[in-house]
Amino acid sequence: MKKFRKLFSLTMVAVMAMGVLSSCGNDARDTFMIGGIGPLTGGAAVYGISVRNGAQIAVDEINATGGINGKEIEFNMQDDELDAERSVNAYNSLKDWGMNILMGTVTSGCCVAVAAHTAADNMFQLTPSASSVSVIEGNDNVFQVCFTDPNQGIGAADYIGQVGVYADGGELVSRVAVIYDSSDVYSSGIYEKFITAAAGQPFDVVAVEAFTGDSKSDFSVQLQIARNADAQLVFLPIYYNEAALILTQAAAMDYFPVFFGCDGLDGILGVENFDTSLAEGVILLTPFVADADDARTQAFVAEYQRRHGEIPNQFAANAYDAIYIIRDIILHSGATYTMSISDLGNALKKAITEISFTGLTGDNMTWRSTGEVNKIPKAMIIRGGVYIGL
Amino acid sequence: MRERLAQIPKPMRENLITFGIVVVAFIVMQILISLNMLSHLMTGLLVPLCVYVIMAVSLNLTVGILGELSLGHAGFMCLGAFAGAFFTKVMENVITFSLFRFILAILIGALVAGVFGLLIGLPVLRFRGDYLAIVTLAFGEIIKNIINALFVGLDDKGFHFSLRDSLSLGMGEEGRVIINGAQGIVGMPRDSTFLIGTILVIITLFIVLNLINSRDGRAIMSIRDNLIASESVGIDVTRYKLMAFTISAALAGVAGVLYSHNLNSVQATPRNFGFNMSIMILVFVVLGGIGNIRGSIIAAVVLTVLPEVLRGISDQRMLIYSVILIVMMIFNWSPKVLEWREKHSLKEWLSRLRKRKAKV
Numbered sequence: 242m243k244k245f246r247k248l249f250s251l252t253m254v255a256v257m258a259m260g261v262l263s264s265c266g267n268d269a270r271d272t273f274m275i276g277g278i279g280p281l282t283g284g285a286a287v288y289g290i291s292v293r294n295g296a297q298i299a300v301d302e303i304n305a306t307g308g309i310n311g312k313e314i315e316f317n318m319q320d321d322e323l324d325a326e327r328s329v330n331a332y333n334s335l336k337d338w339g340m341n342i343l344m345g346t347v348t349s350g351c352c353v354a355v356a357a358h359t360a361a362d363n364m365f366q367l368t369p370s371a372s373s374v375s376v377i378e379g380n381d382n383v384f385q386v387c388f389t390d391p392n393q394g395i396g397a398a399d400y401i402g403q404v405g406v407y408a409d410g411g412e413l414v415s416r417v418a419v420i421y422d423s424s425d426v427y428s429s430g431i432y433e434k435f436i437t438a439a440a441g442q443p444f445d446v447v448a449v450e451a452f453t454g455d456s457k458s459d460f461s462v463q464l465q466i467a468r469n470a471d472a473q474l475v476f477l478p479i480y481y482n483e484a485a486l487i488l489t490q491a492a493a494m495d496y497f498p499v500f501f502g503c504d505g506l507d508g509i510l511g512v513e514n515f516d517t518s519l520a521e522g523v524i525l526l527t528p529f530v531a532d533a534d535d536a537r538t539q540a541f542v543a544e545y546q547r548r549h550g551e552i553p554n555q556f557a558a559n560a561y562d563a564i565y566i567i568r569d570i571i572l573h574s575g576a577t578y579t580m581s582i583s584d585l586g587n588a589l590k591k592a593i594t595e596i597s598f599t600g601l602t603g604d605n606m607t608w609r610s611t612g613e614v615n616k617i618p619k620a621m622i623i624r625g626g627v628y629i630g631l
Numbered sequence: 632m633r634e635r636l637a638q639i640p641k642p643m644r645e646n647l648i649t650f651g652i653v654v655v656a657f658i659v660m661q662i663l664i665s666l667n668m669l670s671h672l673m674t675g676l677l678v679p680l681c682v683y684v685i686m687a688v689s690l691n692l693t694v695g696i697l698g699e700l701s702l703g704h705a706g707f708m709c710l711g712a713f714a715g716a717f718f719t720k721v722m723e724n725v726i727t728f729s730l731f732r733f734i735l736a737i738l739i740g741a742l743v744a745g746v747f748g749l750l751i752g753l754p755v756l757r758f759r760g761d762y763l764a765i766v767t768l769a770f771g772e773i774i775k776n777i778i779n780a781l782f783v784g785l786d787d788k789g790f791h792f793s794l795r796d797s798l799s800l801g802m803g804e805e806g807r808v809i810i811n812g813a814q815g816i817v818g819m820p821r822d823s824t825f826l827i828g829t830i831l832v833i834i835t836l837f838i839v840l841n842l843i844n845s846r847d848g849r850a851i852m853s854i855r856d857n858l859i860a861s862e863s864v865g866i867d868v869t870r871y872k873l874m875a876f877t878i879s880a881a882l883a884g885v886a887g888v889l890y891s892h893n894l895n896s897v898q899a900t901p902r903n904f905g906f907n908m909s910i911m912i913l914v915f916v917v918l919g920g921i922g923n924i925r926g927s928i929i930a931a932v933v934l935t936v937l938p939e940v941l942r943g944i945s946d947q948r949m950l951i952y953s954v955i956l957i958v959m960m961i962f963n964w965s966p967k968v969l970e971w972r973e974k975h976s977l978k979e980w981l982s983r984l985r986k987r988k989a990k991v
Contacts, residue, residue, distance in 0.1 A: 333675035357895040
């Protein structure tokens with residue numbers, strides 16, 4: 242009887258151990274395996290899902306035309322629930338799967354944690370949307386498709402100061418208010434650089450009001466302060482859901498300044514139950530608009546709508562571009578999937594500084610070896626319910 | 632051997648088994664790593680497992696041994712994480728011996744979390760009723776929000792604080808921002824290792840198990856079981872409540888330091904230090920058995936590994952995870968199932984088999 246028990250417990254241990262182990266040392270790949278990481282569940286899921294959908298379209302297109310060097314590529318997106326620790330888990334899990342290139346992560350906070358691991362492995366990492374500077378700082382293997390937050394802040398201040406924005410009465414804007422999310426890395430990153438850059442511009446920042454992720458439904462206090470300061474323009478370095486609320490509440494209190502935002506505002510016309518006429522005259526600096534009339538954007542938007550029934554946002558477009566950038570640099574460097582992760586990383590990070598890429602989110606994009614992208618921000622204005630380039 | 636084991640008093644024997652499980656698990660994992668047989672995912676999970684085991688054991692001290700409900704345990708973890716990370720970031724170039732620096736960081740994390748535990752416990756633990764649950768719930772959220780709004784910089788003139796933004800710190804040219812509001816602390820050395828994690832788990836177990844089996848521990852448990860009776864025999868109720876709660880908070884701070892040094896950055900998000908995390912830790916404790924330290928360890932390990940192992944079924948992952956959670960809860964706690972388990976347990980089955988054999 243004792244023997245049976247011993248045998249039984251031994252088998253149980255063995256079974257459990259098998260579950261823990263599995264798929265190690267998977268270095269023999271037969272294609273390029275691109276991993277993706279982002280929030281697919283929880284409050285930020287909309288960004289992760291957009292990235293997954295956008296990237297999948299690019300992967301399917303590439304595979305439909307024969308893949309890279311005649312080999313179909315594989316793409317696997319893992320959930321990180323907007324948590325740094327889970328993000329690292331997702332990265333390790335993708336390594337077990339066999340990933341040799343990382344297209345991620347979607348958000349800055351998680352990306353910083355994962356970048357420390359990719360840097361240690363020297364794996365090539367291209368993030369579609371993690372825009373914080375700390376993502377690329379000190380990591381020579383990490384590159385961005387999106388603008389960094391500081392560049393957006395400086396770009397916005399430059400635009401308001403140099404190009405000039407006209408208020409309702411036809412005069413140049415000279416008094417600016419800022420409403421930002423102090424609990425959000427993206428928003429506070431843009432805000433700080435905007436304030437620094439605004440010091441040298443011919444306009445004054447007359448009010449700065451913050452809100453946090455826990456209190457983002459009532460903005461009447463912030464708007465009231467902006468109105469009392471007689472601000473002609475309200476700068477909103479935030480995401481579109483909160484911006485839609487701000488626009489609605491401003492209209493309710495008969496306050497109609499010019500609203501100016503960054504790429505986070507893209508998607509504001511698609512917010513449910515939002516009166517899009519309120520968005521008339523909103524100006525945003527964004528690399529991508531779904532209404533652009535070039536053939537590639539239109540084909541992408543049509544395909545995205547066919548698959549998912551909604552208009553793609555800039556996250557999807559950035560991810561779509563990211564996959565094509567990865568294809569281009571693989572072709573440019575002549576790298577093969579049989580190379581080790583580190584060799585592939587070295588080849589690709591050299592190649593990305595040598596190419597010029599034209600995609601949905603910018604023309605002639607180039608990269609510095611620091612990881613920063615070099616492209617021209619486009620200013621768009623919403624007129625008649627569509628985005629129009631300025 | 633068997634006789635000698637039997638001579639050891641039962642609580643000690645139980646404790647030795649608990650320590651044994653941890654040590655054996657550590658050795659098995661080390662062997663697997665050295666044989667290169669452990670997947671990347673599991674290797675990466677080893678330190679988080681230690682973090683959550685410490686969290687579960689320390690919360691069990693409050694919930695299971697003291698009998699008070701704490702809904703803000705992640706808040707203490709947050710304090711420890713930031714205090715430890717802050718120290719490491721400041722001292723990064725001053726103390727270059729990383730192990731020594733990390734030990735100091737752990738002590739500081741434990742101290743800060745413990746002091747806050749004491750401060751909260753002082754007024755609240757004098758009450759009878761569920762006030763601790765209410766206050767810790769609020770405390771956890773407040774800590775998270777304060778840290779999200781806190782900016783601390785360091786330059787040659789010393790520290791600068793601000794609750795507005797990093798620009799208003801007014802630092803000199805050489806100044807660097809240590810805590811950058813919502814962006815948290817970025818770019819720390821990753822000092823946490825599985826070995827240190829395991830040692831911390833063992834130290835935690837040593838503290839908690841020794842406390843339980845000591846005179847103080849019996850006093851604490853008597854408060855849980857019958858407050859009036861324990862008061863009547865002259866036990867200083869508030870003092871013992873404070874003692875258990877402060878130790879629990881300090882240990883959560885240790886877990887926080889281990890957590891933040893496992894990543895190279897730490898941010899206070901609702902996901903890692905929010906209310907949901909506090910509830911998650913409470914689930915570990917309830918599922919493992921309130922007051923059952925070994926159960927907490929096992930539940931923490933199983934429930935941390937489970938969602939990661941389920942990654943294969945991507946979209947249904949969280950659904951399956953919650954179903955398993957409910958099933959486990961019923962299996963462990965439903966009276967009907969307990970009754971059924973009693974009847975159909977392996978032990979029962981074996982003894983019946985033995986009886987039948989004896990008859991034959």
